[in-house]
Amino acid sequence: MRRTTSRLLRGLAVLSVLSLGATACGSSDDSSSSSKAVSASDIQAALKKGGTVNVWAWEPTLKTVAADFEKKYPKVKINLVSDKSGDKYYTALSNAIAAGKGVPDVAQVEYFAVSQYSLTKGLTDLTPYGADKLASKYTAGPWNAVSDGSKVYGLPMDSGPMAMFYNKKVFDKYKIAVPTTWDEYVTAAAKLHKADPKAYIANDAGDAGFTTSMLWQAGSRPYKVDGTKVTVNFEDAGAKKYTETWQKLIDQKLLSPINGWTDDWYKGLGDGTIATLTTGAWMPANFVSGVAGASGDWRAAPMPQWTAGGKSSAENGGSSLTLPTLGKNKELAYAFVQYANAGAGIQTRVNEGAFPATKAEQQSAAFQNKAFPYFGGQQANKIFAQSASEVASDWSYLPFQQYANSIFNDTVGKAYISGTTLAQGLKSWQDASVKYGNEQGFTVNK
Amino acid sequence: MSTPVTTASPSASAASGGSRTTPRLRTPRKKHSPGRPKRSVLLTVLTGLVLVYAVVPLLWLLINATKTQAGLADSNGLWFAHKFALWSNVHDTFTYHDGIFGRWLLNTLLYVVLGAGGATFLSILGGYALAKFNFPGKRAVFAVVIGAVAVPGTALAVPTFLMFSKVGLTDTPWAVIIPSLISPFGLYLMWVFATEAIPVELLEAARIDGAGEIRTFFQVSLPLLAPGVVTVLLFTTVATWNNYFLPLIMLRDPNWFPLTLGLSSWSSQAQTIGGDVIFNLVITGSLLTIVPLIAAFLLLQKYWQSGLAAGSVKE
Numbered sequence: 001m002r003r004t005t006s007r008l009l010r011g012l013a014v015l016s017v018l019s020l021g022a023t024a025c026g027s028s029d030d031s032s033s034s035s036k037a038v039s040a041s042d043i044q045a046a047l048k049k050g051g052t053v054n055v056w057a058w059e060p061t062l063k064t065v066a067a068d069f070e071k072k073y074p075k076v077k078i079n080l081v082s083d084k085s086g087d088k089y090y091t092a093l094s095n096a097i098a099a100g101k102g103v104p105d106v107a108q109v110e111y112f113a114v115s116q117y118s119l120t121k122g123l124t125d126l127t128p129y130g131a132d133k134l135a136s137k138y139t140a141g142p143w144n145a146v147s148d149g150s151k152v153y154g155l156p157m158d159s160g161p162m163a164m165f166y167n168k169k170v171f172d173k174y175k176i177a178v179p180t181t182w183d184e185y186v187t188a189a190a191k192l193h194k195a196d197p198k199a200y201i202a203n204d205a206g207d208a209g210f211t212t213s214m215l216w217q218a219g220s221r222p223y224k225v226d227g228t229k230v231t232v233n234f235e236d237a238g239a240k241k242y243t244e245t246w247q248k249l250i251d252q253k254l255l256s257p258i259n260g261w262t263d264d265w266y267k268g269l270g271d272g273t274i275a276t277l278t279t280g281a282w283m284p285a286n287f288v289s290g291v292a293g294a295s296g297d298w299r300a301a302p303m304p305q306w307t308a309g310g311k312s313s314a315e316n317g318g319s320s321l322t323l324p325t326l327g328k329n330k331e332l333a334y335a336f337v338q339y340a341n342a343g344a345g346i347q348t349r350v351n352e353g354a355f356p357a358t359k360a361e362q363q364s365a366a367f368q369n370k371a372f373p374y375f376g377g378q379q380a381n382k383i384f385a386q387s388a389s390e391v392a393s394d395w396s397y398l399p400f401q402q403y404a405n406s407i408f409n410d411t412v413g414k415a416y417i418s419g420t421t422l423a424q425g426l427k428s429w430q431d432a433s434v435k436y437g438n439e440q441g442f443t444v445n446k
Numbered sequence: 447m448s449t450p451v452t453t454a455s456p457s458a459s460a461a462s463g464g465s466r467t468t469p470r471l472r473t474p475r476k477k478h479s480p481g482r483p484k485r486s487v488l489l490t491v492l493t494g495l496v497l498v499y500a501v502v503p504l505l506w507l508l509i510n511a512t513k514t515q516a517g518l519a520d521s522n523g524l525w526f527a528h529k530f531a532l533w534s535n536v537h538d539t540f541t542y543h544d545g546i547f548g549r550w551l552l553n554t555l556l557y558v559v560l561g562a563g564g565a566t567f568l569s570i571l572g573g574y575a576l577a578k579f580n581f582p583g584k585r586a587v588f589a590v591v592i593g594a595v596a597v598p599g600t601a602l603a604v605p606t607f608l609m610f611s612k613v614g615l616t617d618t619p620w621a622v623i624i625p626s627l628i629s630p631f632g633l634y635l636m637w638v639f640a641t642e643a644i645p646v647e648l649l650e651a652a653r654i655d656g657a658g659e660i661r662t663f664f665q666v667s668l669p670l671l672a673p674g675v676v677t678v679l680l681f682t683t684v685a686t687w688n689n690y691f692l693p694l695i696m697l698r699d700p701n702w703f704p705l706t707l708g709l710s711s712w713s714s715q716a717q718t719i720g721g722d723v724i725f726n727l728v729i730t731g732s733l734l735t736i737v738p739l740i741a742a743f744l745l746l747q748k749y750w751q752s753g754l755a756a757g758s759v760k761e
Contacts, residue, residue: 056698058718058721059719059720060718060720060721060722061720081698081699081700082700088694091695092695092698095604095607095608095611095695096611098608099607099608099611099612099616100611101611101612101614101616102611102616102617102698158719261716261717263518263519263716263725266519266716266723266725267518267519270519270520271519271520280719282719282720283719285719285720286719286720286721286723289720289721289722289723290716290723292515292516293516293519293520317719352720353720354720
């Protein structure tokens with residue numbers, strides 16, 4: 001049952017949303033343009049009338065948001081089902097949609113999976129509700145993931161601009177400089193492992209989410225999607241940069257072969273044997289909860305760059321709230337999504353440690369100046385917000401990314417345990433993805 | 447259940463004795479008899495290895511249930527941490543998330559009592575009928591049952607889900623209980639057992655004395671079937687208790703989760719952003735989850751063992 005491929009992605013669910021400071025309710029100007037526009041007054045009427053909204057979401061901070069929403073609109077009941085995440089969650093969602101029964105009114109969907117559901121008409125276009133007018137609120141990466149041309153399939157809940165978390169205690173102990181480029185990173189990896197054969201610069205046993213984010217940062221754009229026309233290509237310049245560098249770490253056995261999100265992983269992060277973790281900005285909450293023993297040892301730093309002084313970043317994880325087509329109570333459902341991801345809910349969630357997908361929130365002084373006791377008082381949000389502003393926006397996931405991620409370990413994963421190179425592994429991942437896409441009725445060219 | 451009987455049938459008791467000498471049928475060719483088996487160092491060592499293999503995970507579970515979340519990370523897996531936290535872990539397990547663990551435990555018991563109990567009852571009825579009555583189509587039934595034994599329950603889960611969702615039963619306890627009632631293996635076992643354990647003469651005697659079929663079944667056959675009943679009950683109980691995939695796709699509401707799903711959802715919190723990492727409670731919860739199963743085996747084993755040898759000796 002444990003598939004490492006999706007472990008990281010599976011973990012990626014949290015963060016927070018933004019708020020434009022104070023507005024509790026979104027745009028109330030007349031929605032126009034679209035055929036069946038739903039005006040703000042329609043939504044208000046629905047809220048007055050009341051009803052139940054079934055929400056499937058595992059994002060922990062939504063519990064408070066749902067309670068606040070119910071207080072504000074006493075006639076509305078939010079039924080939050082939060083006990084599934086990862087693969088199982090999508091299995092359940094797809095099953096419900098296939099059966100046409102038991103589909104939630106609101107569903108949390110990670111960015112990498114949005115296009116999979118929107119393409120099969122599984123998600124409601126939120127443009128008639130005025131969601132398109134919210135575009136400027138959100139950072140580029142998340143908005144890009146939930147919108148497709150003029151259509152909007154969800155409101156971004158959180159985001160995962162990447163940063164490098166490093167164990168300062170270990171770096172200080174062996175007098176290793178914090179790497180700012182990936183070349184320095186490789187050097188640091190060798191130095192660390194030589195100084196302490198039990199310690200590694202990072203763990204990586206093959207993780208689809210991490211690899212695609214690394215490619216994203218390196219400028220590779222392996223997936224191009226135009227309707228049902230798809231291109232998969234892992235041989236561009238960006239991908240070459242990544243595979244050459246990462247291959248060095250694999251060849252010199254400088255990566256700990258531990259899978260992310262396992263108890264071993266939490267243990268390694270705690271005892272100094274995994275010295276850095278390059279991942280999304282949502283990670284601090286998990287550090288506090290899962291690696292409590294190492295409080296004060298860790299710091300956040302910008303993601304290492306491919307060129308000295310470069311400014312490029314990528315997203316890792318994050319999710320949106322969507323309205324499945326077969327859900328009911330659409331007005332109420334949208335009202336809740338708007339409250340949680342574009343209204344007062346954002347601040348509530350940020351206060352509970354989520355990382356927002358909204359510019360205003362990320363740029364606010366209170367957010368940026370927040371000191372993290374876990375990181376020795378560091379104002380880590382400054383680094384994360386900076387990273388968010390440096391994410392290139394033209395990244396696409398496959399409309400069958402879930403499947404692609406599920407076969408990552410059978411293809412690219414081999415590079416970590418055998419003589420296969422990363423480049424060859426990516427090539428076989430590409431071939432398998434192309435084959436599957438064509439079988440599913442997409443037109444996939446390499 | 448029926449009143450327990452210690453001996454299943456004359457045939458079963460004859461084979462169950464380890465220290466009893468069995469009547470000799472032939473002149474002995476070897477010095478060792480069933481009463482004094484030959485010793486083999488190799489076999490003893492091999493058995494010991496299997497024992498270690500089986501017991502170490504249990505030991506691990508027991509030892510690690512005594513550790514805090516921090517203790518799990520900084521101590522050896524097969525030895526105790528400094529802090530003995532078993533009682534506080536048990537307390538936390540039952541109080542976490544407003545005591546949902548207790549609710550899961552009761553759910554599991556409900557599914558076992560209704561699901562496994564029902565499956566056992568149906569298996570007894572069906573097995574007995576197939577063993578002791580002749581009717582047209584019996585061979586076809588036999589073929590279907592044997593075929594059904596070969597189909598893993600997991601493979602049927604998704605079609606079952608689609609069927610149940612049409613009827614509107616998904617996300618209710620019935621979605622778990624009703625599929626659990628069907629146990630082809632249990633039926634087959636009861637069939638074989640009933641064939642051996644109930645002498646036809648006994649049934650004929652009962653009928654001659656004027657007992658109806660129902661009364662014969664309950665008063666004559668059922669007591670003889672006890673060891674087989676216990677065996678099937680244990681199998682179906684374990685299967686229902688450990689059932690994971692079926693409730694996984696059937697249930698959305700955590701209030702109806704069995705323990706397997708509940709523990710899995712706790713474990714997956716560690717893979718969720720902002721989730722609480724509570725491996726210590728997952729481990730303690732797992733330990734608490736297997737305690738009732740172990741108790742069931744220990745309490746029922748004497749009936750069970752006597753049933754295993756049924757039919758192995760020709761009278």
